[in-house]
Amino acid sequence: MFSPVVMGEGRITRLRRGAVGASAAALALGFTPWSAPVFAQADGASEDVAPAPPAEGAAREVFTPADFASFAPRSALDMLERVPGFAIDDRGGGQGRGLGQASGNVLLNGERLASKSDSITDQLARIPAGNVIRIEIVDGAALDVPGLTGRVANIVANSTGGVQVQFEWRPQLAAEYSKNRWLEGVISASGTFGALDVTVAAEGKPFYGGSGGTNYVTFASGRVEERFSTGLEQGDDTKYSTSLRYGLPGGAVANINASLLLRRFREWERERTLSPDVAPLYEEIFSLSRGYDYEVGGDLEFALAGGRLTLIGLERYDRLTFRSQSEVDPATGVPVTGILFSRFTESGERIGRAEYDWAMLDGDWQLSGEAAFNRLDRTSDLFTLEPDGTFTPLDFPAGTGGVTEDRYSASISHSRALTPTVSMQLIVGGEYSRIQQTGSGALARSFRRPNGSLSLSWSASERLNVSLKIERRTGQLDFADVLAEVNLADDNQNAANNELRPDQRWAYDLEAARDFGPWGNATLRIFQRDFSDYTTFVPTPTGGSARGNIETARIQGVELYGTVRFEPVGFTGARLDYSLNLRESSYTDPVLGGALPVGFAEPFELELDWRHDIPVTDWAWGAALRRTRFNPSYRVAEYGYDHRIGNALALFVEHKDLLGLTVQAKMSNLLQDELVYDRYVFDGPRGADNLLFRENRRREIGRVMEFIVKGSF
Structure with missing residues (x-):
């Protein structure tokens, strides 16, 4: 669904220099920690769809598809709903005031999910679970997306072709x-x-x-x-x-x-x-x-x-x-x-x-x-x-x-x-x-x-x-x-x-x-x-x-x-x-x-x-x-x-x-x-x-x- 070829560096979620995100629960729970860029193939090209690596000392919770295998998820929504302790904030659609700064607490490949008629859950339900590379839980104030604060989920996904x-x-x-x-x-x-x-x-x-x-x-x-x-x-x-x-x-x-x-x-x-x-x-x-x-x-x-x-x-x-x-x-x-x-x-x-x-x-x-x-x-x-x-x-x-x-x-x-x-x-x-x-x-x-x-x-x-x-x-x-x-x-x-x-x-x-x-x-x-x-x-x-x-x-x-x-x-x-x-x-x-x-x-x-x-x-x-x-x-x-x-x-x-x-x-x-x-x-x-x-x-x-x-x- 999301081709890595079309992703620009400027819209990838970044942890700022020296910033520290949310606590590293992944290490304590045995989940796979963020360690290196993940590469995916699309249309014969190899592109990095991962955010820039965090600075030394920075941490984030990271969940890979293997962490959700026991739930047999069908969509990105099924996966995000199983992230421990995370509650989806579905603000931002409907009768909100204009578009304004980012709201809610979910990003997709570092981008806000901006829509007046589609809720966040509607959009996530259309992303096949097989397209999700990982889900990162980061502190919103440590991102370069104005308006976010608290625990924010960034879903890193790309197309698997076909x-x-x-x-x-x-x-x-x-x-x-x-x-x-x-x-x-x-x-x-x-x-x-x-x-x-x-x-x-x-x-x-x-x-x-x-x-x-x-x-x-x-x-x-x-x-x-x-x-x-x-x-x-x-x-x-x-x-x-x-x-x-x-x-x-x-x-x-x-x-x-x-x-x-x-x-x-x-x-x-x-x-x-x-x-x-x-x-x-x-x-x-x-x-x-x-x-x-x-x-x-x-x-x-x-x-x-x-x-x-x-x-x-x-x-x-x-x-x-x-x-x-x-x-x-x-x-x-x-x-x-x-x-x-x-x-x-x-x-x-x-x-x-x-x-x-x-x-x-x-x-x-x-x-x-x-x-x-x-x-x-x-x-x-x-x-x-x-x-x-x-x-x-x-x-x-x-x-x-x-x-x-x-x-x-x-x-x-x-x-x-x-x-x-x-x-x-x-x-x-x-x-x-x-x-x-x-x-x-x-x-x-x-x-x-x-x-x-x-x-x-x-x-x-x-x-x-x-x-x-x-x-x-x-x-x-x-x-x-x-x-x-x-x-x-x-x-x-x-x-x-x-x-x-x-x-x-x-x-x-x-x-x-x-x-x-x-x-x-x-x-x-x-x-x-x-x-x-x-x-x-x-x-x-x-x-x-x-x-x-x-x-x-x-x-x-x-x-x-x-x-x-x-x-x-x-x-x-x-x-x-x-x-x-x-x-x-x-x-x-x-x-x-x-x-x-x-x-x-x-x-x-x-x-x-x-x-x-x-x-x-x-x-x-x-x-x-x-x-x-x-x-x-x-x-x-x-x-x-x-x-x-x-x-x-x-x-x-x-x-x-x-x-x-x-x-x-x-x-x-x-x-x-x-x-x-x-x-x-x-x-x-x-x-x-x-x-x-x-x-x-x-x-x-x-x-x-x-x-x-x-x-x-």
Whole structure:
């Protein structure tokens, strides 16, 4: 897939002179250490695809294909997921702010995996395991890739020649309220043709879910209604993607990536009243969305004036039609009432970026500039259902309009070794942006904001590495929050806010990675996020609610993750991967004052993944336990809990060579945990004396049976 012929020296990961990377766990665990360049043949040429060797005293964890043989991996993703104590950080795609500096913690042949539509895991799953030469775990601050810190994985891979095809099929048998899922999976083909590397992939990404259970609604008068509700979700997304990589004369490299995602999602919510009998009620909500996304991007890298210049371009476009209809039948002979909400949205992003890298004054430098143009156009309509079955339009101008943002940013970064054991990376930059809204609340605003970061890495010993990162960055404004919105399922709506501002934040991360030799390793991270212009629901002058900014918010916490290996006690092939997150968060309640927790900052998360690859067999088995505690969510006139399973247990059994295939069977939700929906709705702003009603709903999902079949040819 990745031809060594097209790789230029300037984009190979380098440890700077005198810098020391992550601890050398490879030596203690018996893995093959980095010792000399690895050579591979492609198209009759012999090229070094290895990074430049580290300086004397420098160290890195290195894993070769032999270290993963017992897992029978099919892809680079399978291999990276088995690196002890390493957790993939899949940031950087989707709704991130432009391209910016590198994010996440995975490199491929020393290059960032930059895409807005492809996740890191998607890209790694398309690289055959046979193409991987080794995986290096290095400290990000010791690399010449601005923006990285902490433990970073660099996957060194090349093409083995010919065309390779691999596939993965993930069927799921229906739980009690859902449907069977047959078409989830991916097939990809990669090959090398001269200096051209080609990868094409097709992926089915369906989602089928269902649930059902009792809902108790208690009104202010004390009357209690018992209802039974069911929900069914069915998504049928399909994605096609391709990537081309071509080696040009003089060590220049060109990449082109393209993807097309076809989207279709349907959702049904049905509820009927069980008691009291005097008030029978049937309600149904149906939602349908369909559309497509595409992305085309590319980059060109070449030598220039003693350095390397990289030019990057990207165009992304989304088109989505959404329709939601709610109907209530009192079942008393009174006509059915209902509301219809429809929305058509087009959004896109166009990015141009340039990066120039060079070495000077015993360090690495990068000067970068980026221009990004984001846009959203939306048309929304609201209708009411008449007794004769027709729909009458309602006035809803605040839901129609457009938002654009033109943003220009620049930065300079410098990376160097301060001592033989301490390295530094400094990024200084800023941005100018202009946000303009059209429609009923037309307004134009501009912002000038500084951004940057300071990263320090200290290799205290062969087995202990400590890193610190302080960063100032600007968040990405969700343009949909600027316009008005309607939610028929919860019977609420958001007003428009044409003065909404992107948040800013200070991010502090202190991380220590410790190698315990044959027992495994552990990483402890202490973090804090200080927000200004934090976005949440705020009251409007007319008594409604809208997305708005409040002055400050804070999230802080501790994360511990790693791997325990059981070979020292004679339990060969057994390992436990663990992750524990503890968070505290707060922001000032815009309704009542006081402090509220940040909704998405779950206060407690525990993940335990046990796997045992039985020696001298092709069998493996394991279990996974997840425990999560959630924060309530708050609006102006309501608050409550709305979350999925908080306690999950799964068991699996796997055969790694069943007729040449890897086959896994997995049973999930063995604890039969439920979906939680507790909601308290007030007549006006939240308070103690004006509660309209409260809902307490629990829905069962049932146990879920899944299969994974992997193969290649």
